[in-house]
Amino acid sequence: MRQFVVLAHELSASADVSLDDLPGAGRLDLLCRCVTSALLLSHDIREAVDVHLVIDGYVIRFDGAELRRLNPDERSTAALIRDALAIRDEAIGAMAATASPGVSIRQGGFEAALERLDSTPIVQLHAEGRPIVELVPPTDPVFVLSDHREFTESERAVLAEFADEHVSLGPHALHADQAITVAHNYLDTDGFAAY
Amino acid sequence: MRQFVVLAHELSASADVSLDDLPGAGRLDLLCRCVTSALLLSHDIREAVDVHLVIDGYVIRFDGAELRRLNPDERSTAALIRDALAIRDEAIGAMAATASPGVSIRQGGFEAALERLDSTPIVQLHAEGRPIVELVPPTDPVFVLSDHREFTESERAVLAEFADEHVSLGPHALHADQAITVAHNYLDTDGFAAY
Numbered sequence: 001m002r003q004f005v006v007l008a009h010e011l012s013a014s015a016d017v018s019l020d021d022l023p024g025a026g027r028l029d030l031l032c033r034c035v036t037s038a039l040l041l042s043h044d045i046r047e048a049v050d051v052h053l054v055i056d057g058y059v060i061r062f063d064g065a066e067l068r069r070l071n072p073d074e075r076s077t078a079a080l081i082r083d084a085l086a087i088r089d090e091a092i093g094a095m096a097a098t099a100s101p102g103v104s105i106r107q108g109g110f111e112a113a114l115e116r117l118d119s120t121p122i123v124q125l126h127a128e129g130r131p132i133v134e135l136v137p138p139t140d141p142v143f144v145l146s147d148h149r150e151f152t153e154s155e156r157a158v159l160a161e162f163a164d165e166h167v168s169l170g171p172h173a174l175h176a177d178q179a180i181t182v183a184h185n186y187l188d189t190d191g192f193a194a195y
Numbered sequence: 196m197r198q199f200v201v202l203a204h205e206l207s208a209s210a211d212v213s214l215d216d217l218p219g220a221g222r223l224d225l226l227c228r229c230v231t232s233a234l235l236l237s238h239d240i241r242e243a244v245d246v247h248l249v250i251d252g253y254v255i256r257f258d259g260a261e262l263r264r265l266n267p268d269e270r271s272t273a274a275l276i277r278d279a280l281a282i283r284d285e286a287i288g289a290m291a292a293t294a295s296p297g298v299s300i301r302q303g304g305f306e307a308a309l310e311r312l313d314s315t316p317i318v319q320l321h322a323e324g325r326p327i328v329e330l331v332p333p334t335d336p337v338f339v340l341s342d343h344r345e346f347t348e349s350e351r352a353v354l355a356e357f358a359d360e361h362v363s364l365g366p367h368a369l370h371a372d373q374a375i376t377v378a379h380n381y382l383d384t385d386g387f388a389a390y
Contacts (some may be wrong), residue, residue, distance in 0.1 A: 020215065022268055029268035033228070042322075042343065042368040073217055073224035073368060074269045127237075134386060148237065170383045173237040174376075175267060181369075181376045188365045192328060192387040 001048040002187065003142045004038045004180055005113060006031060009149040013056040017082040019075050030147050031055075032077035033177035038184070039064050040072055046184075052113055053081070058091070059113050060105045062085045067102030110155055114162045117142050121164035127153070127173040129166040132183070136189045139184065143183055145176045196243040197382065198337045199233045199375055200308055201226060204344040208229050208251040212277040214270050226250075227272035228372035231380070235267055236258050241379075248276070249306055253286070254308045255279045255309050262297030305350055309357045312337050318358035320378065321346070322368040324361040327378070332386045338378055340371045 011026025031053055038051045039062060041055035050066040059083060062070070070077065084105040090097035096106035114122060119140040126146075135143065144163065159166075169182045186192060206221025217224035226248055233246045234257060244259040255276060257265070265272065267280035278364040285292035309317060314335040319340075339358065346354065354361075364377045381387060 020270070022270070023266065029270075033267075037373065040370065042370050044368070071218065072228075075215070075217070075224075151244070170380050172383055175235065175237050178232065178376045181373045182380045185365050185377045185380070188367055 003050045005052045005144045006034045007146045008055045011055050011083055013058050022078050028078050029074050032074040035062055035077050037177040037180040058088050065101045071194050090193050111158045122162050123165040123167050124159050124163040125179050129168040132167045132186055137187050156194055198245045200247045200339045202341045203250045206231055206250050208253050208280055210261045217273050223273050227269040230257055230272050230281050231267050232372040232375040249305050253283050258297045306353045317357050318360040319354050319358040320374050324363040327362045332382050
């Protein structure tokens with residue numbers, strides 16, 4: 001399976017999210033696009049994909065195998081994230097709380113999230129990594145991306161410990177959701193070989 | 196330069212667009228994502244890109260070289276499209292009307308749009324085309340995509356006349372915006388060679 005970990009830097013877990021202003025809610029628009037880019041195909045869902053959004057000491061997980069309601073637009077996805085944040089007090093200790101089918105929230109930050117994901121390799125996506133074409137397409141990768149902000153110093157320290165690869169997707173810095181789409185395409189085509 | 200022509204099938208030019216329900220407004224959410232996928236990089240704009248949205252007898256053009264206000268979220272892009280549709284009566288004959296910097300609207304359908312774009316090749320993107328890796332990356336391509344619906348019979352007839360290539364981006368049918376992202380990546384990396 002493929003997993004994507006996206007680090008949110010500006011969204012507060014206690015934010016009063018307005019669905020009419022997703023950019024103003026800590027760039028929630030960007031997080032929504034990451035979720036749908038990772039999980040949706042045209043008229044289909046990628047069941048063997050999980051997305052983990054790391055938000056202010058919590059991790060919201062979208063499980064492609066369990067999801068029942070995921071539409072391509074930002075607003076409806078934002079409502080799923082808002083509803084997961086709303087029940088964060090039900091996530092106690094290591095127990096996740098389920099907000100809707102396939103959408104759950106648990107306590108913990110970036111490092112705890114990576115510790116829990118025992119798949120390998122853990123692949124950091126960043127404009128300054130080595131070209132992805134040098135990477136033999138892995139079977140169960142965990143891709144780690146930042147939102148519109150750079151990885152922080154403490155996140156880079158965690159990545160130095162956990163990341164097996166540091167990979168770039170081309171000469172331009174892409175939006176996180178665009179990077180997810182390209183990474184999927186790389187794997188879908190077995191390293192651009194099996195079109 | 197690169198150009199993208201996206202065919203909208205459910206959006207009426209006279210639709211009373213609600214920014215709170217973009218999917219309900221003829222899948223305007225999808226059109227917005229096509230515009231931003233084509234024109235935006237992380238913290239940057241692709242100036243040498245034009246997007247042409249073919250909507251109910253009109254073509255809205257986003258000109259990357261002239262755009263001043265394009266944010267990554269769907270809602271703000273939807274407002275630009277709504278505002279362009281609102282001045283469609285000012286587009287008379289072959290004259291385009293400018294709604295905001297870099298955003299204009301003119302009369303005419305799909306065939307007229309392709310006739311006006313004298314760049315080549317015209318490349319139809321579709322899940323059943325031949326693999327894009329067989330295509331030498333062109334300098335000034337015009338990519339043609341449909342929204343969530345299949346090309347209609349009359350659109351296929353136009354494509355039979357105008358399209359130079361019929362290309363697929365992998366084994367899965369992608370959303371139109373995802374296809375744009377992958378096509379850009381193909382060109383950015385000179386056919387996945389120059390990562």
